[in-house]
Amino acid sequence: MNIVECRDVRKIYRQGKVEVYALRGVDLSIEEGGFLALAGPSGSGKTTLLNIIGGLDYADAGSISVNGNQIDRMNQTELANLRLHNIGFVFQAYNLIPVLSALENVEFVMLLQGVSPTERRSRATAILDDVGLDGLYHRRPAELSGGQQQRVAVARAIVSNPSIVLADEPTANLDSKSGEGLLEMMREMNEKKGVTFIFSTHDKMVMDFARRLVQIRDGLVAEDQVKE
Amino acid sequence: MYLQLAWRNIWRNPRRTIVIMTAVVIGVWAMIFLGALMRGVSAQMVKNGIATLTGHIQIHQRGFRNDPVIENSMHEPEMVEALLAEYLPSDARWSPRVRVDAIANNARHSGGLTLVGIDPEREAGVSFIGQAVVKGEYLDAGDEYGIIVGQALVDKFETKLGRKLVFMSQDTERDIASRAFRIRGVFRAEMEATEKQYAFITKGAAQKMLKLGAGISEISILLADYEDAESVADNLKEVIPPDSYEVETWRELLPLVTAVLKMYDWFIYIWYLVIFIAMGFGIVNTILMAVFERIREFGLFRALGMKPLWIVKEVLTESFFLLTLGMIIGSGLGLLSIHALADTGIDLSALSEGLEFVGMSRVIYPVIIIRDIVVANLVVLVLGIAVSAYPAIKAARFTPVEAMART
Incomplete structure (x- = not known):
């Protein structure tokens, strides 16, 4: 079963009178439980595609279905709900909330979901233990290394059991050892919990880890390779 | 955690928080403290007006207030006095007076003033004069030739205790009435104008000089609480014949003071608004800066699924904390300043002549009215939250991609 269906997705950015074609008609299906990397050079449109799949941005044309929801027809509030309950995000720059501790950062999404404080706490500590951050619950982002911050970001992305995790260049700011550890951890989550992971990346290591590699060039799917 | 997040956010940039909080503190302090001074001025004006000779309620022969000549006196005050004894609250005090415009003369000077004939014992419980004599002595009931005058009048007439002053006025037969009085006492009043304006003799002496018989000009009533004046006056109006007598409260007797009070x-409230407008720009600016600094973070909130309304709520909660802290400290400082001046007041002697025109005292004592403190704080809180809505809505309007693209 496909968890993401993109049909003829187009996106144009307008800068004054100049039109930049970011996506020129992308067709892509992503199966549930997939571990997929969108690769391509800078400006190829991979981050734009990831943002559109995640409901962070609208496509100008085409249809996008995520987890059975036709998101191109949703308004901002509906998209916010979809993101809250179905999609987890991991960003290149970690994007943790600086005034909250690791534990509170992980709890934050559950707070928005209305999960009770006791359950929030127990689920957040469990997931932080899973990503190897036991004992660092009460450290704020500034007190953690880049790798540890990105692990908190992953924990935040998966703590509410989303169907999909979208990771935009998750290893870009990490050294190779931290990056590999993070990818191993995400692959384990994918295998254990069945969460679909979609990466956008230039990183060879991420491409090697992915079970499916989709090359995007000039706003189109140039190559779609499923590994054995 | 929601409140924790807002609280921690306001301390992310402590210097900026302290600057805006200082603005709120100064604003609230100024509202409360200067408001209390204004209330003090108005309270003093009422007090001076009432204590000088007005009292809380006065009763006159109908027509006397429009034309205060001796012919318009109350000729049979006994009936009114009997009604007062029956219908006034037990803690009320009253005093009959004869009051007439007169000319005072001595060898060197002459000048117009108001000659007041009093019942010394009753008057001491009603107006300031009982406690105001600073030189010589207060009048005895049977003193036919004694007079008490103000220090300013003594200075003006270059006279002193024990000397004579001659007074001329018109009696009930429209003849010139003239009589010499010896200065038995000198009084000081809150306002210099009062010292020049009034001279006190006994009621009997005044009645004799003016051929008034048992007649009097007015009865002045002092109640335990000036707020009761309206209700007590209404009760009196029901029993005192309205075709012969007029019963009026201090608000009607002191129209200038009443108008000034209303204006105050x-x-x-205009003062509160002016202060807030100055403070409001600071609040908007600070919150706006805080919002723009954290645009990426609001983008993240949106990406994680936070609805725009929650972002508005988050920013407003931060404003609420800032304003509340400022209000608590500002109100505390305001109350402390008022407390510090409660005994000494602020001495405005240098301006006293100008101030006396509107009945203001030389020393202003601040007066706390709980309603003013509540209103001042409400103005800051409600309008502060209202002006913070602009940056809050702005924060909520960024799309996640737009916000997270900001560096």
């Missing part, structure tokens, strides 16, 4: 009420 509005002025205080």
